[in-house]
Every structure is written in structure tokens, then in C-alpha cells.
Amino acid sequence: xxxxxxxxxxxxxxxxxxxxHVPPAYTxxxxxxxxxxxxxxxxxxxxxYRYLADRVGRKWHWVNILRLxxxxxxxxxxxxxxxIRVLYLDGAPAGFLDLKPHLPDEVELAYFGMMxxxxxxxxxxxxxxxxxxxxxxxRPNKVTVQTCTLDHPAALPxxxxxxxxxxxxxTETVRTMTFAERxxxxxxx
Numbered sequence: 001x002x003x004x005x006x007x008x009x010x011x012x013x014x015x016x017x018x019x020x021h022v023p024p025a026y027t028x029x030x031x032x033x034x035x036x037x038x039x040x041x042x043x044x045x046x047x048x049y050r051y052l053a054d055r056v057g058r059k060w061h062w063v064n065i066l067r068l069x070x071x072x073x074x075x076x077x078x079x080x081x082x083x084i085r086v087l088y089l090d091g092a093p094a095g096f097l098d099l100k101p102h103l104p105d106e107v108e109l110a111y112f113g114m115m116x117x118x119x120x121x122x123x124x125x126x127x128x129x130x131x132x133x134x135x136x137x138x139r140p141n142k143v144t145v146q147t148c149t150l151d152h153p154a155a156l157p158x159x160x161x162x163x164x165x166x167x168x169x170x171t172e173t174v175r176t177m178t179f180a181e182r183x184x185x186x187x188x189x
């Protein structure tokens with residue numbers, strides 16, 4: 001095991017906030033010759049959401065959602081207006097998107113990402129296009145997303161190619177999770 005995984009550390013990151021004020025004119029097509037499904041969840045089990053967040057976000061230090069206790073996580077996830085969709089590739093989970101359409105005049109793409117086995121196969125652009133289309137289906141005035149310097153290096157350029165514009169940046173500190181902390185979160189009873 002990597003010894004760095006045994007220690008929690010603080011990492012300074014730059015968070016970029018992006019907005020889109022009109023739906024894109026073009027939506028990338030579904031990749032051909034692939035067995036792909038994007039299914040909206042209803043009352044997603046907390047353990048499954050934590051699994052998705054861990055598998056998608058482990059390399060990128062997605063820790064905030066994993067630090068929530070069951071009551072905090074359920075209060076956010078099980079809102080009537082929360083929109084969580086799971087990406088399946090060849091029958092197995094491959095990523096997810098999490099929309100918060102309850103903000104005034106805004107839909108936030110709160111979480112979006114794919115697992116390692118789905119990357120590099122031409123699916124990401126289509127998947128982000130599907131997330132953006134889902135966000136605009138709520139008829140907001142704007143769609144927002146944020147990314148940081150810990151995320152995949154292609155994230156910010158892809159958001160911009162798909163029509164998002166940076167509107168602000170700030171510096172934050174992320175406290176990483178040790179393997180034991182991450183395991184305790186994902187494997188809780």
C-alpha cells in the first residue's frame with residue numbers, strides 16, 4: 001500500500017467556478033457500438049452513492065461528500081428535486097452525475113465524473129453533454145459547475161469546450177482522507 005495513503009494531508013487548491021447562460025447549440029452524439037445506459041436514480045441507497053463518489057473521485061480527492069454522516073447525506077440526496085444519474089458501460093457502473101436543481105434560477109452540476117475503466121473511450125464528451133441537457137431540462141437561468149486543480153486535467157478545458165465560462169476563482173484547502181478513513185466511510189454498516 002502507498003504510504004501516502006496512510007496519512008491525511010492538507011493540499012491547497014484553486015477552485016474555478018463556471019457558468020453557462022444558454023443551452024449549447026450542439027450536443028455530442030452517443031458513441032456508437034457501445035453498450036451505454038444513463039439511468040436516473042430514485043432514493044439512491046447511501047452506500048451506493050458513497051461507492052460511486054469514492055470510485056469516481058478517489059484519485060481527485062473528492063472527500064467532502066464522504067465525510068457526511070448518514071443523516072446529512074440522506075437530507076441532501078433524498079430531496080424530491082435532486083437528480084442523480086448513473087452511467088453504465090457494458091452493464092457495470094462507470095460514472096455518475098449529480099444535479100441540484102433546487103437553487104433559485106440555477107441548476108448546479110454538483111458532481112460529475114467517470115471511473116478509470118470508462119476514461120479514454122470517447123464517452124466523456126457525450127456524458128457531459130447529457131449532464132448539461134439534463135440540467136437545462138429544468139429551465140434555469142444558468143447552469144453552474146466548479147472544478148479545482150485536483151480534478152482531472154481535462155476537466156476545465158472540457159467544461160469550456162462545452163460552453164461553460166469561468167466567472168470566479170478562489171483558493172481552498174482540501175484535507176485528504178487516509179485509506180482507513182475512506183474505507184470507514186464507504187464501508188460503514
